[in-house]
Amino acid sequence: MAKFFVPKSHPRYWSLYYRHKLEEALEKGILATAGLIAHGRGEAFDYLIGETTIEPAEKAMKAAIAKLLLAEHPVLSVNGNVAALVPKETIELAKALNAKLEINLFYRTEERVRAIAEELKKYDPEIELLGINPTKRIPNLESERGKVDENGIWKADVVVVPLEDGDRTEALVKMGKFVITVDLNPLSRSARMADITIVDNIVRAYPRMIELAKEMRELPRKELEKIVAEYDNGKILSDVLIHMKSRLEKLAEEGVWRRENL
Amino acid sequence: MAKFFVPKSHPRYWSLYYRHKLEEALEKGILATAGLIAHGRGEAFDYLIGETTIEPAEKAMKAAIAKLLLAEHPVLSVNGNVAALVPKETIELAKALNAKLEINLFYRTEERVRAIAEELKKYDPEIELLGINPTKRIPNLESERGKVDENGIWKADVVVVPLEDGDRTEALVKMGKFVITVDLNPLSRSARMADITIVDNIVRAYPRMIELAKEMRELPRKELEKIVAEYDNGKILSDVLIHMKSRLEKLAEEGVWRRENL
Numbered sequence: 001m002a003k004f005f006v007p008k009s010h011p012r013y014w015s016l017y018y019r020h021k022l023e024e025a026l027e028k029g030i031l032a033t034a035g036l037i038a039h040g041r042g043e044a045f046d047y048l049i050g051e052t053t054i055e056p057a058e059k060a061m062k063a064a065i066a067k068l069l070l071a072e073h074p075v076l077s078v079n080g081n082v083a084a085l086v087p088k089e090t091i092e093l094a095k096a097l098n099a100k101l102e103i104n105l106f107y108r109t110e111e112r113v114r115a116i117a118e119e120l121k122k123y124d125p126e127i128e129l130l131g132i133n134p135t136k137r138i139p140n141l142e143s144e145r146g147k148v149d150e151n152g153i154w155k156a157d158v159v160v161v162p163l164e165d166g167d168r169t170e171a172l173v174k175m176g177k178f179v180i181t182v183d184l185n186p187l188s189r190s191a192r193m194a195d196i197t198i199v200d201n202i203v204r205a206y207p208r209m210i211e212l213a214k215e216m217r218e219l220p221r222k223e224l225e226k227i228v229a230e231y232d233n234g235k236i237l238s239d240v241l242i243h244m245k246s247r248l249e250k251l252a253e254e255g256v257w258r259r260e261n262l
Numbered sequence: 263m264a265k266f267f268v269p270k271s272h273p274r275y276w277s278l279y280y281r282h283k284l285e286e287a288l289e290k291g292i293l294a295t296a297g298l299i300a301h302g303r304g305e306a307f308d309y310l311i312g313e314t315t316i317e318p319a320e321k322a323m324k325a326a327i328a329k330l331l332l333a334e335h336p337v338l339s340v341n342g343n344v345a346a347l348v349p350k351e352t353i354e355l356a357k358a359l360n361a362k363l364e365i366n367l368f369y370r371t372e373e374r375v376r377a378i379a380e381e382l383k384k385y386d387p388e389i390e391l392l393g394i395n396p397t398k399r400i401p402n403l404e405s406e407r408g409k410v411d412e413n414g415i416w417k418a419d420v421v422v423v424p425l426e427d428g429d430r431t432e433a434l435v436k437m438g439k440f441v442i443t444v445d446l447n448p449l450s451r452s453a454r455m456a457d458i459t460i461v462d463n464i465v466r467a468y469p470r471m472i473e474l475a476k477e478m479r480e481l482p483r484k485e486l487e488k489i490v491a492e493y494d495n496g497k498i499l500s501d502v503l504i505h506m507k508s509r510l511e512k513l514a515e516e517g518v519w520r521r522e523n524l
Contacts, residue, residue, distance in 0.1 A: 023295045033285045036295060040302020044447065047303075048310075185306065192518050234519035241514035245507050252503035256454050257496035 015043065015051075018085060018203060025084030029115040032107040035080045038163065045184035046201050048244045053208060056239040057200035063231035064160070064180045064196045065097075065212040066224040071158035071178075074099035075130075079106065081163045082202065083116040088123045089206035096213035099160075102152035103131035106165045108144045138171045146171070153177075162202050166190045182206075186240040196233055199240045277305065277313075280347060280465060287346030291377040294369040297342045300425065307446035308463050310506045315470060318501040319462035325493035326422070326442045326458045327359075327474040328486040333420035333440075336361035337392075341368065343425045344464065345378040350385045351468035358475035361422075364414035365393035368427045370406045400433045408433070415439075424464050428452045444468075448502040458495055461502045 004020040006013055022039050025031040068074045076099050078090055094101045103116050117129050130152035138146040138153075145168065148154050153172070161169055162182035166189020172179050173193055181194040182202050191197045198205050216224070256262060266282040268275055284301050287293040330336045338361050340352055356363045365378050379391050392414035400408040400415075407430065410416045415434070423431055424444035428451020434441050435455055443456040444464050453459045460467050478486070513524060 019296065019299055022299070026295060033288060033298060034281065036298040037281055037284070037302035037305065040299040040304070041306040042302070043299065044303040044306030047447075047449065185309075187309065187513065187518060187524060192521055197519075234517050237519050238514040238517055241510045241518070245510040245514060248503045248507040248510070251449065252500040252507060255496050255500055256449060256503070257459075257499050259454055262449060 014203075022081070022084050025080060025119075028119070029111055030083050030119055031080040032112070034107065035084075039081060042163070042184040042201070045186070045199075045244075048247060049184070049199070049240075050247060051201070053200050053204050054240065054243050056236045056243065057198055057205065058208075059231070060196050060198040060233070060236050061200070061205060061209050061212055062216075063227055064198060065209055065216050066219075066227040067158055067178060067180065067196065068097045068099060068160070069213070069217055069219075070221065070224050070228065071099075071156075073156045074158045075102050075152050075156040075160070076100070077102050077104040077153065077159060077161045077164070078116060078120065078129075078131075079104060079163060080112060080116065083119050086202055086206045087119050089210060091120060091124050091127055093206055093210050093213065096210050096217070100152050100156075101127065101129055102149050103129055104148065104153065104161070106145060106168070108147060138168070138175060140174070141168060141171050161190070161194075162205075164190050166193060169193045186237050186244075191237065194233070196231065197237060199237070276465075284343070284346050287342060287381075290381070291373055292345050292381055293342040294374070296369065297346075301343060304425070304446040304463070307448070307461075310509060311446070311461070311502075312509060313463070315462050315466050316502065316505050318498045318505070319460055319467065320470075321493070322458050322460040322495070322498050323462075323467060323471050323474055324478075325489055326460060327471055327478050328481075328489040329420055329440060329442065329458065330359045330361060330422070331475070331479055331481075332483065332486050332490065333361075333418075335418045336420045337364050337414050337418040337422070338362070339364055339366040339415065339421060339423045339426065340378060340382065340391075340393075341366060341425060342374060342378065345381050347465055348468045349381050351472060353382060353386050353389055354472050355468055355475065358472050358479070362414050362418075363389065363391055364411050365391055366410065366415065366423070368407060368430070370409060400430070400437060402436070403430060403433050423452070423456075424467075426452050428455060431455045448499050448506075453499065456495070458493065459499060461499070 006016045022036055074097055076094050078101055103113050130149040134147040134149045136148050136150050136154040138148055153159055158178045160180045164181055169190040170193040179194045180196045181190045182198045182205050183191045186199045268278045284298055336359055338356050340363055365375050392411035396409040396411045398410050398412050398416040400410055415421055420440045422442045426443055431452040432455040441456045442458045443452045444460045444467050445453045448461045
């Protein structure tokens with residue numbers, strides 16, 4: 001794999017940087033090719049959002065952190081895209097929340113599980129990783145796709161499944177888990193089915209969630225409970241769609257043809 | 263590569279079918295990994311459009327075919343994504359238009375050029391393919407990215423560059439070429455810089471353009487010229503944005519949370 005050589009002054013520097021990370025992850029066996037296509041979908045929606053954390057995402061993150069701090073058995077799920085984009089932040093977030101980490105793959109192969117475990121251990125060789133030898137199954141999913149760890153997602157009350165497949169998100173909701181997702185597509189099945197949907201790029205969301213976890217962990221339970229109770233995921237998703245709509249409306253009015261910058 | 267086994271009754275059959283085509287193309291060396299990410303971006307915008315050919319795209323296709331039928335040296339450019347998705351249709355469209363085909367790659371390697379040529383020749387072993395040994399260069403692009411065929415894009419008056427990089431589209435426009443692109447992202451640099459922008463999925467656009475070429479080639483020049491003269495790409499792009507906007511607005515009003523289907 002060629003080194004990443006794009007100068008930081010390039011207007012699309014970060015987009016190209018994370019693309020390169022994904023291509024590296026494909027080479028290392030961390031990512032399935034479907035993960036690259038999924039990343040492209042995310043890029044498109046991020047572009048529509050404006051490549052920034054919008055207010056509805058900030059509200060969703062606050063509610064998510066409150067719920068996670070109240071949880072008895074919080075678990076963060078890690079897949080190939082997550083390991084490629086935010087390996088360090090995933091570990092930090094789990095620590096800030098006292099949550100467990102579980103490797104949980106849609107296209108599960110033992111090689112990919114191993115490659116992801118290796119990647120995470122680069123950032124903390126002592127980190128406990130679940131999902132290496134999962135013995136339980138999520139009901140209503142075919143065998144490989146339903147495997148979960150008895151001490152992880154199986155017994156979790158609150159799970160974070162970022163960049164997750166819609167059928168799996170839905171199956172977890174049906175199991176009675178409280179499901180939090182991070183997904184740039186507000187219309188995806190995952191986004192529609194989760195209890196809390198953070199429509200943001202995970203490379204912005206996870207660092208912000210780490211901050212929030214550190215800020216909010218001193219709050220009284222009553223206050224955390226209030227934040228969760230007042231949260232309305234349906235309204236948040238509509239607010240995201242309205243944000244995108246307004247942006248498109250403005251661009252349509254101004255015109256985009258032969259325009260240098262948007 | 264595993265065989266494609268999804269039943270036709272699957273709600274996402276076509277999306278999964280073309281994803282599989284792309285993954286096959288990656289294995290055959292036709293596609294660069296960046297092509298998979300680009301495909302994902304396209305999927306997202308197609309989803310917003312509604313996975314159907316919308317009126318502004320139909321208008322753009324008519325103007326494009328009129329311009330191509332009037333051209334002296336029309337050329338259709340072929341890259342990895344095009345060869346993966348519409349190899350047969352590309353050849354048919356070139357024939358219906360009396361246009362030349364040129365293999366033209368952003369990440370050019372001799373192996374990829376060969377793999378694409380092989381793929382196209384499966385559909386017509388006699389087909390003439392330019393771009394195998396390009397000797398000319400588009401000004402203002404670094405060496406590999408600027409290579410074009412003396413008898414193809416170099417001398418063309420009208421070029422079709424579907425799923426093209428923005429810098430290259432812009433460089434072709436600056437060379438004085440009349441540039442037609444097919445791009446699902448109405449905000450991409452290619453979409454903004456081209457003379458005619460067809461915002462549609464190429465798997466729908468090319469078959470429709472073949473039909474249009476056959477229908478329109480009997481039209482008098484005057485009539486073709488009128489179609490081109492009346493075409494307004496700025497308005498078409500705004501119409502596409504308004505279409506997407508209206509769809510998001512409706513979804514925001516109806517609400518999407520926990521909704522089975524959109």
